Amino acid sequence: MDTIGIGLLGFGTVGRGVYRVLQQNRELITNRLGATVEVRKVLVRDPEKDRGIEVPPDLFTADPAAILTDPAVQIVVEVVGGIEAARRYVVEALTRGKSVVTANKDLLAAHGQELFAAAAATGADLFFEASVAGGIPIIKILKEALAGNRIIEVMGIVNGTTNYILTKMSEEGAAFETVLQEAQAKGYAEADPTSDVAGLDAARKIAILASIAFNSRIKLEDVYVEGITRVTPADIRYARELGYVVKLLGIARETPEGIEVRVHPALVPVAHPLAAVRDVFNAVFVRGDAVGDTMFYGRGAGELPTASAVVGDIIAAARNIRYQMRGTTGCTCFETKRVKPITAVETSYYLRLRVTDRPGVLAGIAAAFGNNMVSLAAVIQKTTGEIAELVLVTHRVREANLRAAVEELRRLPTVEAVANIIRVEEWYGG
Amino acid sequence: MDTIGIGLLGFGTVGRGVYRVLQQNRELITNRLGATVEVRKVLVRDPEKDRGIEVPPDLFTADPAAILTDPAVQIVVEVVGGIEAARRYVVEALTRGKSVVTANKDLLAAHGQELFAAAAATGADLFFEASVAGGIPIIKILKEALAGNRIIEVMGIVNGTTNYILTKMSEEGAAFETVLQEAQAKGYAEADPTSDVAGLDAARKIAILASIAFNSRIKLEDVYVEGITRVTPADIRYARELGYVVKLLGIARETPEGIEVRVHPALVPVAHPLAAVRDVFNAVFVRGDAVGDTMFYGRGAGELPTASAVVGDIIAAARNIRYQMRGTTGCTCFETKRVKPITAVETSYYLRLRVTDRPGVLAGIAAAFGNNMVSLAAVIQKTTGEIAELVLVTHRVREANLRAAVEELRRLPTVEAVANIIRVEEWYGG
Incomplete structure (x- = not known):
């Protein structure tokens, strides 16, 4: 039986989740894959720190080279976050021919092109399912399952924090600031909530989804962005009276005049499948020329949902290593399409x-x-x-x-x- | 550039849809796959018949051997329906080492084990995404994207006819028989609607989904089945008063005492994501130990949605042929689990x-x-x-x-x- 070695870069929420899922479903994953996935090393700042999770202490290392240069590590899992160090690690891993799984949308938005080029140069896999919509396998769905379709539009609730805030505002009639404070107290919103409430987090995600859906590189700067700070309980009340709910949507649509790609609050008819998506849940609505209307729903964040996506990618990367078929679904931006101004x-x-x-x-x-x-x-x-x-x-x-x-x-x-x-x-x- | 040859067995609704999608998205598919997919032959009863779609007449053949023995046909697409002839064709194709894509749930339910064995013997791929829930890529999601999860439950609206009937009964207060007649007039229900309204069609689908989710072969006979014929407008009205809608669900759940697998009408809380699934739409709700609650929504039938699933499988099979990596996701029933009595x-x-x-x-x-x-x-x-x-x-x-x-x-x-x-x-x- 093959064993495939994993190096984990980072052991925060997602890293711990990945470790947990690999341990608790170890036998199941081995049976499904026909090979064993083994965490060989975990990069942390302080290997001595007590982390409240049972991990053999010799797994921890503070030295990235211990992972990046170890021939027994075939898949590098980047869950360290941030941009600069993550970029260096990922490029080095890919250059050394290791497959990479990352959950880092900021990294992809900033350096996607460089990373895909590094992957293509050695034929390594670069997977990033967890970078958009957490546990929802929307990237695999767009790249593989719906590959026979010309995608007409992708419309998503891809930020859990703002969906939580809008749901509470809608169901309790509370003002934005009140609900934001409550969300911060519950840990659903960051101390500095700008990236979420101003729509930037959603913009990064819709840029990734649009690039895949339309096979053309869409950058963050291409996305028109408005946040939810100006939505009032009165707007939500009037919307309901008119038969709508208010959601923060990421919208990407191909039209004869170019691609529309935008993030803003929107009135959505109550009968639309996205209207029923409440609380911190995410959902991505996709219209394809063959499949018609589809929607994919789940948790967009959190330790285990995000780990589900990362582990799905690890299994795919491991299968490709096992069958020596890597690099078959690299960057799919083979066209250059115009983006429409708002x-x-x-x-x-x-x-x-x-x-x-x-x-x-x-x-x-x-x-x-x-x-x-x-x-x-x-x-x-x-x-x-x-x-x-x-x-x-x-x-x-x-x-x-x-x-x-x-x-x-x-x-x-x-x-x-x-x-x-x-x-x-x-x-x-x- | 590689060309991969396809043989289509059958040119009914789904067969025509597959041909249409492959033609209209030819360039896009070539770019996404890095190879061209070419329909070489189409098996029909009468090659001379006018079919109202532009197909080079020399593509048609009435002789299955012209497809099954042609070395230029690498993927056989079985959309002929029925069981006996389909079984012979599929077994012969797999035995000759051709990959097979089928939309035939009846065939899988009756002869799945034989077909998977034939595929394993030559290392050919056998894909069947279109057999359950039409355009929703639920099989790929369960087998690949969620492969890191222990699946706890799968709960689906997997029969469009009965969902249409229950939606109309609910929204118009009409009786079952009235709505059934209307559905028959619209072509949403067959002249003999038994398989749909008695829950048998849903039972075949939930048996397939349960087998994949729990890695144990669940047969049609294992499924407890009740149809929707006894649901009255009064039940639907009372259900609404109590905060529920009535849906025909296929339910598969793993419990410490065994697997539950059943199809019956059920009251679903209005806040449940499945409650909002109206009309002929299908949706499959999946709970995994890592990902939590997810739902996948779309059209469960029809020419183009079903073709979307078939073409997705054709692209996957073609990619595996191109990279010589076939047979990597065969039958996943590596366990034998007890099914609980109702x-x-x-x-x-x-x-x-x-x-x-x-x-x-x-x-x-x-x-x-x-x-x-x-x-x-x-x-x-x-x-x-x-x-x-x-x-x-x-x-x-x-x-x-x-x-x-x-x-x-x-x-x-x-x-x-x-x-x-x-x-x-x-x-x-x-």
Whole structure:
């Protein structure tokens, strides 16, 4: 029976999870793979530290070379996080012909091209399932299971923290700041929550998914990003009244004018499969020209769900080593496609305005939309005293036109404020 | 550039879909695979028939040997359906060392063991993604992506016809027979709908999924099966009042006392991800010890969704041929596990009784439950004239106890009828 040696770089939450899963399912994995996977070394800063998990102490090393140069380590698992050290380790491992499994989306976003080139040079495998949507095997699904499809769109709830916040805001009517503090107390949000709530984490993930789906390298800079900080309980309430829920979506769509790739809050129809995705769960909705509408749901983070993805990759890498068939699914960016600017995107919009409650107000507003070829699908008006809140949903229109209409609205004396604008993702499928 | 030759056995709905997808995405597939996939021959009964799709006429043959013995055909795609001829073709193809892709769950259920043995003998690949849940790549997910997990349960809506019927019954309040006729008119249900509505189609699929999930051969005879014919609009209404929807589920679960594997209507909490799966859509919910709760959603049937799965398998088989790495994921039934009888299953139950509206009725009924250690979680009573309808939901209990309680109920003079009993699948996850 073959034994395949693993070197773990890092022993934080994910590293410990990987070690645990490999131990607890050792026999099962051996039977499924037809080979044994053995952790040979674990890179940590302080090998003496007590980690509250039973690991033979001689497994720990503080010397990366003890892993990267050991011929008995065939698969290097990078779960050290960060960018610079991780990059050096991964490039060295690949250059030495070792297969690499990483969970590091920041590394891929920053240096993906270099890493894939290093892998291609030695024919080593580079797998990264855990970098997007934790336990959901969306990368394998896109690269392999749906490989017969031209992918039309990928739309995902790929950040658990913001989905938790929006779920709580929606179900408890609480304000963003209140729920954020609660999420921080529970450990669902970081002390500095910017990367999550500003949409950057989701943007990195949708860039990876878009690159795979459309076979063209999409970089973080290509992604239009808006976070959830401006979403209010009022917006969520109006959305529900109109038949929608508010979700932070990563959206990637191929259109004849180029690829749309964006992260922003969006109104999603309650009947859409993504609307039912609550709490910290993630889900990725994929539309293919053959398969139609599909959705893949699960936990996007956490020790064991992330470890599930890493161990799945380890098993795939080990199988390829065992059968001497590595490097068969490398970088799939064989095309170069144009990315559409956000102003060229066509979608529907939800707008919440504060207006003076006076005759003729609506006529002026309607004219501002009409002048810019924006037509309206729904209007709600709520009046309190002299000020009315006006909520509008447009039909599908080019964002440039919507922006021009909003400029006109802002100049109207009857419009006190354009309080919020949120894009609407209609669902025509089913 | 390599070219890999395909022989299509059958040119019905799925066969045409496979041909269409391979043509329309030819360049994309070539780029993703690094090789060209070429349909060399198509087996049909009448090569002269006009099929309303552009295919070079010399591709058609009525002679299976023209495909099975052609060295230029490396992958045989069996979409001819039925069992006997399909079995002969598949065994011959595998014996000649050709990889086989099949969409035929009946064939697998009846002769899976023989086919896997034939594949193992020559090291050929045998793929069957399309046999379960159409476009949802659940087999690849279970065999590969989640291979690091001990699977705890698989629970699926794997029959589109019955999900369509239950959705319509639920949303329109219509009776089973009415909706069935409508489904037949739309082509969603067969003229003889028995296999679907009696749960047999779902049973074949859950047997395949259970075998893969638990690495033990589960046969159709192992599956406890109840169909949806006894579900009434009243049951669906009461279920909604109690916070559930009614779905036909295939359930496979590993417990310390053996494997549970069953198909029956079930009450599912509205917050469960499966509850939102409407219409002809399928979804498979999988709980793994590492990944936690996941769900995979999509179309379970139809020309192009099924073709998506078949073409995904063709690409995988072609990649393995190209890299000379076939036979790496054969039969995974390396264990032999006991299947639990249905009477040993523990779950909750919904019961609808017709009772005489008389003092003391509930006391007698409660005693029948209490005598058999069945405790109640919810009771609804609706009275019309002399007869009351009593709806009960039990706590978790062994089915044998529930059955004994029902026997006692039937002997009570105040109980006119036990009108229906439906199992309840609670969801503790989230």
